Amino acid sequence: MARIYKHLTTQERAVVMTMRDDQCSTRSIAKRLCRSASTISRELKRTSGVGVYDADAAHAQCQARRVLPRRLPKLHPDGVLFQVVRHHLNLFWSPQQIARKLKALWPDDPTATVSHETIYNAIYVHPRGELKRELIACLRHHNQVRKPRSRGTDRRGQIPDMQSIHIRPAEVEDRLIPGHWEGDLIKGAANRSSVGTLVERTTGFVVLAKMDNATTKAVIDSFSAVL
Incomplete structure (x- = not known):
């Protein structure tokens, strides 16, 4: 190899x-x-x-x-796959359901499938303005900011009042601005x-x-x- x-x-x-x-x-x-x-x-x-x-x-x-x-993200707003995901979101499908549907439709094409986490990122990170509000409104829980998944309450070794990198604004995360x-x-x-x-x-x-x-x-x- x-x-x-x-x-x-x-x-x-x-x-x-x-x-x-x-x-x-x-x-x-x-x-x-x-x-x-x-x-x-x-x-x-x-x-x-x-x-x-x-x-x-x-x-x-x-x-x-x-x-x-630089390669564009898989769910870039101008891409065909993004429009497919957007269509199903407007039908009030969950990101999990959409991910499973894409996998069922194109099981052998990795370019046409995405995980539900990638879909969430495409909703909360990449879009701006009205598009972002539209996509969030399609979710069953209309949170303006997605909460990270909990990993327990053990706070040993943490710095008091520490600002986590995970709470930085979306425009910082996606490197667009x-x-x-x-x-x-x-x-x-x-x-x-x-x-x-x-x-x-x-x-x-x-x-x-x-x-x-x-x-x-x-x-x-x-x-x-x-x-």
Whole structure:
């Protein structure tokens, strides 16, 4: 069976940069990222200039190579399958019933079938305005926001007053509206150096900020300097 190569993520490239700055070997970096040494070696050879690896430049090169357009979601509002689902919703079928019906109609065509969870996402996430109100009105429970399924009340290890990522607005989740960012902090070997990452969710634009330590002040100062 042919092996599938998966490109490094932005965060992984930041780890590569910090560990290279710390004079770590290719095998050490590969072990830290649970990647093969050949993958790391190929990344360094392809994107390093004069022996220096720059995560920003590496990410830019990777983006330039990705010439294929992003695949639309299965239930995109302009798609035929979405219109089939919409028709059955207007007949007051539940997403579960629609999913079973599609599977019965086209059992051997994965492009024509979706799960009920995908249908719920298509109702609550992708549409806007009147279309969204129409689809929600077709549900038996007309909730404007879908509640996540309960997994019990055990709150051990939770941070008091923590804001869960699951309650962020739908426009952030579906990456349609620019201006929403995700942040992360990556530490090098033995915590000798750190890199903060900010990724704009719609465009994939990345900002990296090197810092000497991971204190709150250092993180704020480093991001302020590059923004």
